[in-house]
Amino acid sequence: MKEYRNYQLKGNNTFGIPALCDRFIEYAGGEELKSLYEQGIFNGQWMSVGCGANLLFCGDYHGVIIHSVASGIKVLEENDNNLLVRADAGIILDDFIEHAVSNGWGGMENLSAIPCSVGAAPVQNVGAYGVEAKDVVECVHVFDTSNGLTRTFSNVECTFGYRNSSFKSNPQYVVLSVDFRLTKAGSHQLHLDYGNLRSSLPADITSGKEGALREIRGAVRRIRREKLPDPAEIGSAGSFFKNPVVDRAVVDNLLKDYPQMPFYEMKNGCKVPAGWLIEQAGWKGRKMGTVGVYEKQALVLVNLGGATGFDVWNLAQSIVASIRDKFGLEISPEVIKVP
Ligand SMILES: Cc1cc2nc3c(=O)[nH]c(=O)nc-3n(C[C@H](O)[C@H](O)[C@H](O)COP(=O)(O)OP(=O)(O)OC[C@H]3O[C@@H](n4cnc5c(N)ncnc54)[C@H](O)[C@@H]3O)c2cc1C
Incomplete structure (x- = not known):
């Protein structure tokens, strides 16, 4: 088991966002987790992090991050x-x-x-x-x-x-x-x-x-x-938003104004591709300072260099608001905001 204090997480999230965590612990399996349990680590603030490919750090994490290095x-x-x-x-x-x-x-x-x-x-x-x-x-x-x-x-x-x-x-x-x-x-x-x-x-x-x-x-x-952008070159978390699932009646209503809107029937409603909605709202390829919407895939928000988590989050919020205004639909992030 290895432990680091005031650990820099920039290399542990694919957005490449800088953030510190109080303690970063690499563990190799259940026995080591048991010892962390006995030390009371899990009574405080903690979380598991893998490759950090679905996380957006909006500030430092005041707690313990545990990261598996088990490789069998x-x-x-x-x-x-x-x-x-x-x-x-x-x-x-x-x-x-x-x-x-x-x-x-x-x-x-x-x-x-x-x-x-x-x-x-x-x-x-x-x-x-x-x-x-x-x-x-x-x-x-x-x-x-x-x-x-x-x-x-x-x-x-x-x-x-x-x-x-x-x-x-x-x-x-x-x-x-x-x-x-x-x-x-x-x-x-x-x-x-x-x-x-x-x-x-x-x-x-x-x-x-x-x-x-x-x-x-x-x-x-x-x-x-x-x-898709290669995280080694351009920071992202892949698809930032989930595809909204709405009632068929909502789709039928939208089809009156947007007859070309794609949708997929599912058991619990219809799935509308969030990427299509974002593209139609004019976001694809747009840049806002240090962040932007990837030019080849509107679902992907990218760190153009030097972005903070809040830069990405603010862009995401602007996109959510514009989809609400244009289509009356709510899209929500797939990416997990931390803290
Ligand atoms: C360029 C790019 C392309 C992508 N393409 C796809 C795609 O095609 N399909 C897709 O589904 N996703 C895709 N993603 C999203 C991402 O790859 C997935 O969400 C993936 O599961 C994240 O894995 P991770 O190890 O990075 O988890 P993290 O981002 O580190 O964590 C994600 C969640 O899992 C939890 N977690 C991590 N490890 C453990 C553990 N050992 N035990 C319990 N909980 C744990 C975390 O606490 C967190 O809640 C893409 C991301 C990028 C950057």
Whole structure:
């Protein structure tokens, strides 16, 4: 376990926003969390941080940040069709996917290149190109900071939703490791019908084709590079806003003024792409001092250099107000504002 005082978080959030935290503790697993529990760390202000790819620091954090550096990968069981693999929370999700694809294990290739730790993947139920964490998570092992005990959540108990899970509303659980159910050659199920993925792949791609997982991973990485800023070059947290879900009657009303408005019918209403709304309101590519709206994707707010969390937050608030004025819709941040 390593501990740093007055730790600078600029390198621990993909916005690249400077902020200090009182204590930053790197831990390697449940035993070390148990000792932090016994020291009473969890009685005060604290939070888990993975890659900081969904966080916006608006000021210093006066508390303890815990960060997993656990990095084990273990095959727990295997048959001819699939296998169960345990990955520790501190692993970079994309490194784990590279490991899976290299071993011919399928199921996560569409999630390639999402900046994320394994620990945060079930918390956020990360998703891309038609696959979400919920599709491959068998169970999640957590440390319960309210009683110092470990516990396992089955997939159903995680109550996964759109970028949501039971962990999001219960931050007392610290994810220690995740068991993923992955497929072996002959049993892969490819998901190619999302966005322009299929057209970016060779026409002869099938689940039985040698190297199919590698080709999909390559295509996803290429498409993402074209559309999204690389956090190493331009600070962002990916999509800043969630897509609003509204009643069909609201959509029908809006279609009278905006007949070209895209929407997707869901069980609980209609999802309207927030990126489309923001673009229609004229924000795409706009710059406001140190911050701006990414020119290739209106959902992404970027740090143009030297931004504070409040610079980003103020831009976000201006966008929310303009969508309310223009469409009468409320969009809300996917990004978590800290503190
Ligand atoms: C360029 C870019 C592209 C992106 N593209 C996508 C995308 O395609 N799809 C998508 O879903 N997301 C995307 N995101 C958002 C981001 O990658 C996800 O939200 C991701 O899950 C964040 O992981 P993290 O490790 O950085 O978590 P953090 O941002 O550090 O934390 C997120 C939340 O998880 C909690 N948490 C972190 N670790 C643990 C743990 N071990 N135990 C319990 N709670 C924990 C935190 O307390 C916080 O509430 C993108 C972000 C960027 C910057």
